Amino acid sequence: MNRRTRTTLAAVVGAVLVIPLGITATTASWNDREWAHGESIGTGILSCDGDAVLDTRSRGTLLAGQLFGVDLDAVAELEQLSLTVDADDGPQPRPGDAIDLASSPPTYTYANPFDVTAVDIVGVNLTGFAIALPGAQSGAASQWTRGATDGRAAGASGLVNDSGGILVSETTPGPQVPQPARIDLTRLLPPITGLDRAELEIGAVAASAQLDGCAALQEQVWGIAPSQAVAERDYGIAGMEVVLEAPAVEALTGAVTAGVADLDAAVGALVGQSGLIAQNLRANLALAVPGVAAASMAGDVTITGLDLSGTVAPFLGLTLDGDGFAIDLANGRILVDVERLAGPLNNAPPNSELVLNADxxxxxxxxxxxxxxxxxxxxxxxxxxxxxxxxxxxxxxxSVSAAGYTLATVRLGLDATIGQVLSGDATIGVTLSNQPTGLIVGTINLALGALGLPTLSSILSILGGSGGALTAALANLLTTELMNRVTSLGATLSALSAPVIDVLGGVVNALPTVVSVMVNVQPDQEGAPPGSSFVPAGPRSTAEFAVTALRLGLADAAVPGDVAHILFATGSAGPVDLP
Known part of the structure; x- marks a missing residue:
């Protein structure tokens, strides 16, 4: 994933992309600065050298559309910023309390930072859009407009600086952008077993439109070709992903934690003078010579250098990055990269629809x-x-005994790794002491013989050479109590992986029926989505040049006709009118 991390979002603030507002057209090829153009215009003079007096309009809109039955245009805290600069009456910002960013006639600049914390829409959390960036000063996440009586107009919204420059793109370092806004998709998706919640996270967005209205009118009304583009539009989207909260992911890490706890308990049961290892060695020592008994063990058995919780801790905090998705084990989430499924979010042609690909x-x-x-x-x-x-x-x-006689004191010793024991590269040492001597040996042999047992010397020889058999029995015990538990944990994790895959596959399969994505939306260009509108050019005015960074269509899978659409970050410049 372009992450996750995979993430886990990819987004921007490195270079500020500011399109200068001083776009000008030249009239150097004309000797006469007056042009006749019909009765409606008459014979007039339009100079773009600083003498023009024009009316301009511009606007910046962070959010528009409808979402879960709420008309975002009617939410006061999200009111768009518009600016009309009238050649006679001066600037007319709306809302009237918009912040004047040190306007200096003939140019007027206003910002309208918004308070998304006051927006109350069930299933929507927009607070991420309200966080300003260091060095971005006023209106970092804002709606911004500029207009001038010389015909220059600009509008921007989203993550922009106090000059209307876009601060977001697909390459901005994640720590430098605000947290994403979130829209709850859970109720829009069909029922998917094992899915608790699905949210669409929208990274920082921005859009900017700028227009040299004087040059545009010269081209439109008098046919004077401009020296450079009369309108510039730009946009940026930091990223977009679907975040799934699924109990199945937590079940995986929970199984590891439970498995480690079980192993720790097994290790605790093995050690000590009365633990399973001591009991096993005592029993197998007696079995070496049937009829011989071994007394309770004294001493100790230890296992050191083993930190099972520390061993698995790094794995529990991993994010498993795939192509277009990530499994966030630390937070129990699955992340789906919409850009991977649909196509590039940035640098797309106007009105690019990024179709989610179920294939x-x-x-x-x-x-x-x-x-x-x-x-x-x-x-x-x-x-x-x-x-x-x-x-x-x-x-x-x-001590070992038979026929009522103590035959010897047996000392068992080992200092090796468990791996050496399991591979047969270490052997338990067996040392005998305190064996009977003298005449008592004959008496003991008679008693042993009466019971069908070997002689004392034979028993001691067998016990002295029992280290290999004791080690083999110990290896079997360690395999059963430790290694087999690890194998069992592996089988459990394999079984628990299936529900995680089912949730991921179910959501990815359903997304194309739930979310449609369009970027770089320009209403005046071919392929604009239904319902798009703009002000066309008139005999005495330019067209409106608008761009929306992101348009989302959300459809309820149960009611395909119930579609909501949301426009994220719109900048508009124009119309510019001849007075």
């Missing part, structure tokens, strides 16, 4: 399964390695 579902599901399988294998392999590297210390003493 990628199979590829995403397959990759998600492989990522989770690899993750589970990595977790279990890390646990096995940690266990094998742990050090096992055995220092136990017992």
């Amino acid at each position: 990628v579902v199979n590829a995403i599901v397959a990759e998600a399964g492989a990522l989770l399988d690899d993750w589970a294998s990595d977790v279990t392999e890390a646990l096995r390695t940690a266990i094998r590297d742990a050090r096992l210390g055995i220092a136990l003493t017992t």
Whole structure:
């Protein structure tokens, strides 16, 4: 994912893209600065060298449209900023309390920072749009307009600076942009087992439109070709993704935590003078010679250098990045990159519709399964390695007896890694002491023989050489109590991966029926979405030049005809009128 991180968002503030408002057209090729043009215009003079006196209009609109039955145009806290500069009456900003950014006639500049914290729309959290950036001064996240009686007009909105410059693009470092706004999609999606919540997160957006109205009128009314473009439009989108809260992701990490707790308990049960290892060695020592008994063990068994929780901690905080999605294990989320599914958000032609591609579902599901399988294998392999590297210390003493006689004191010793024990590269040392001597040996042999047991010397020889058999029994115990538990955890993780994949596949498959995306929306250009409008050019006025960074269409899967649309960040410049 262009992340996540994968993320986990990719967005911008490196270079401020400011299109200078001083766009001018030249009339140097004309010797006569008066042109006849019909009765409606008459014979007039229009100079763009600073003498023009024109009426301008511009606006900046952060949000517009309808969402969950709410007309965003009617939400007071989101009221758009518009500015009319009349050659006779001066600037007329709306709302009237818009902030004057040090206007100096003949140029007037206003901003209208908005308070999205006051917006109360169920299922919508727009607070991310309200965070200004360091160095962006007034109106960092704002609606901005500028108009001048010489015919220059500009409008911008979104993450812009106090000169109307766009501060967002697809390459802005994540820490430098505000948090995204969020729209709850849960009720729009069809029922998907294992999905708690689905939110569409919209990164910082911005749009800017600028118009040299004087040059535009010279071209439009008198046919004078401008030396450069009369209108400039730009936009930026930091990123867009769907965030899924699914219990299945938490179940994966929860299973690892539970598995580690089970292993820790198993380790605790193995150690100590009366733990499972001591009991196992005592029983197998007695089994070496049937009829011989081993007393309770004294001493200790230790396992050191083993931190299972620390071993798995890095895996529990991972984000598994795929192509167009990420599985955020630390926060129990799945992130779906809309740009990966639909196409590039930035630098697109006007009115680009980014169709969500359901064909990628199979590829995403397959990759998600492989990522989770690899993750589970990595977790279990890390646990096995940690266990094998742990050090096992055995220092136990017992006495063996038969036929009512104590035959010897047996000392068992080992200092090796568990891995060495499991691979047969370490052997428990067996040391005998306090064996009977003298005439008592004959008496003991008679008693042993009466019970069908070997002689004392034979028993002691067998016990002295029992280290290999004791080690093999110990290896089996360690495999059963530790390694088999790790294998069982791996099987559990494999089973728990399926619900995660089902949620991801179900949402990605449904998204094309729920969300439509259009970027760089320009109402006057071919392919503009239904309902788009702009002010066309008139005999004495330019057209309106507007651009919207992002248009979202949201449809309820249960009622396909119930569609809401939202326009994020619109800048508009024009019309500019001859007085």
